[in-house]
Amino acid sequence: MHELSLAQRIVEIVHESIGRHAPQTVRTISLEIGELANVHVDSLTFAFEALVEGTNLQTASLQITSVRVQVLCKSCGTFSTVDGVTFECPRCGSTTLDVRRGRELDITSIEIDDYTEVNHGNSDR
Amino acid sequence: MGILTVERKLLEKNDIVAQELRGLFTSSGMFVLNMVSSPGSGKTSLVEATIKALQRRVRIGVIEGDVQTDLDARRIDALNVPVVQIVTHGACHLEAPLVRDAYRQLADAKLDILIIENVGNLVCPAAYDLGESLKVVVASTTEGDDKPLKYPAMFRHARVLIINKVDLIPYVQCSLETLRANALAINPSLVIFETSCTTSQGITAWCDWIVSEAASHATVG
Numbered sequence: 001m002h003e004l005s006l007a008q009r010i011v012e013i014v015h016e017s018i019g020r021h022a023p024q025t026v027r028t029i030s031l032e033i034g035e036l037a038n039v040h041v042d043s044l045t046f047a048f049e050a051l052v053e054g055t056n057l058q059t060a061s062l063q064i065t066s067v068r069v070q071v072l073c074k075s076c077g078t079f080s081t082v083d084g085v086t087f088e089c090p091r092c093g094s095t096t097l098d099v100r101r102g103r104e105l106d107i108t109s110i111e112i113d114d115y116t117e118v119n120h121g122n123s124d125r
Numbered sequence: 126m127g128i129l130t131v132e133r134k135l136l137e138k139n140d141i142v143a144q145e146l147r148g149l150f151t152s153s154g155m156f157v158l159n160m161v162s163s164p165g166s167g168k169t170s171l172v173e174a175t176i177k178a179l180q181r182r183v184r185i186g187v188i189e190g191d192v193q194t195d196l197d198a199r200r201i202d203a204l205n206v207p208v209v210q211i212v213t214h215g216a217c218h219l220e221a222p223l224v225r226d227a228y229r230q231l232a233d234a235k236l237d238i239l240i241i242e243n244v245g246n247l248v249c250p251a252a253y254d255l256g257e258s259l260k261v262v263v264a265s266t267t268e269g270d271d272k273p274l275k276y277p278a279m280f281r282h283a284r285v286l287i288i289n290k291v292d293l294i295p296y297v298q299c300s301l302e303t304l305r306a307n308a309l310a311i312n313p314s315l316v317i318f319e320t321s322c323t324t325s326q327g328i329t330a331w332c333d334w335i336v337s338e339a340a341s342h343a344t345v346g
Contacts, residue, residue: 002218002249009135017131027126031135036278038248085277087309095313099281105136105252110129 003040006105007047011057013107026060028111029073034067041066069102139253146228146256150239156339157239161279162309163272164245166265167289169197170322172240176204178332183237188227190244192217197242207234218249221256234310236276238339247276259284260341266290266297270304273311280311285318287331292321 010029018024032038041064052058069082075094082102088095134140150157153318162168172187179185184290186207189197209227211219224241231239241257243250262283264272267290273280280286284309288301301319308315316334 002216002252005216006135009138013131013133013135017129017133036281038251038278085274087281087313088310094180095309105134107131107135109135112127112129 003043004047025113030063030109032104032106034102036102037105067104071097128267139221143256154343156342157257157258159241161243161250162263164264171254174322185238186236188241195332201206217246224255251279261285263287266299286315288319291319292324
């Protein structure tokens with residue numbers, strides 16, 4: 001259960017990105033999470049909501065895009081998506097594959113309003 | 126309304142420290158194993174058996190990670206090798222900054238091989254790079270043969286699979302053949318050892334492999 005520490009990192013990165021005391025309302029935080037990243041999306045959302053309650057980020061919601069595991073075959077160069085858990089090239093059957101996508105744990109963008117709609121007293125959290 | 130493009134990794138802080146550690150480990154010619162498994166697979170017993178087999182040949186040290194207690198570190202300390210216990214107080218995995226702090230206490234030991242025994246958990250430790258040379262996943266026969274399918278990320282990230290407690294095969298619902306096939310479907314390049322810390326089966330082969338890998342690692346590094 002490392003979703004709580006990941007949620008804390010999301011809060012830190014958002015603060016660093018918008019400026020800690022910026023008079024802005026954060027609407028959406030977009031994330032890309034790979035299927036191999038071992039993150040339970042509901043737990044991450046729950047942890048995030050619990051962390052930001054009563055803070056200047058309580059208006060924010062997480063928009064999470066799941067990233068499928070994609071591999072490049074080292075034998076024939078075919079790019080493919082892994083279905084299930086069998087890592088095998090669908091074209092030549094080789095198992096020598098480079099995982100190119102599916103490990104992401106990234107914040108990609110933050111959607112903000114240009115003004116503060118709600119003035120929260122404890123925004124230092 | 127505006128969109129800020131951010132493009133930052135959630136684990137960037139961990140990854141930066143892990144890279145720093147990897148540089149430190151490589152420059153000192155040290156071979157570092159990050160041992161991961163579910164709780165009760167026999168990791169600590171394997172570490173003990175590995176130390177007993179190798180401590181006359183190489184300088185070996187251990188960082189132990191546990192949620193509570195220093196019981197594992199005491200077991201290792203009894204073998205007279207340098208050991209540091211990290212107690213995570215609830216956290217389900219080790220992170221690179223914790224390992225960096227622990228390693229400071231071992232830096233004078235001039236180790237050839239460092240074993241980091243992670244917290245028993247097949248999920249979270251897969252996501253955290255500790256600067257290790259490679260991850261070793263331990264799966265014991267008492268856990269059944271389907272663990273690789275249930276926890277694919279861990280088996281995909283590991284270089285070595287140790288199938289432990291093979292002496293119990295007659296008594297448990299576990300096929301070695303199925304366990305191997307499941308693991309190799311996820312990670313065909315896994316190096317697999319079968320061990321028992323009770324009968325010592327496979328320990329010599331595993332330890333010889335470590336020494337040979339450590340030697341080539343030191344040459345490359």
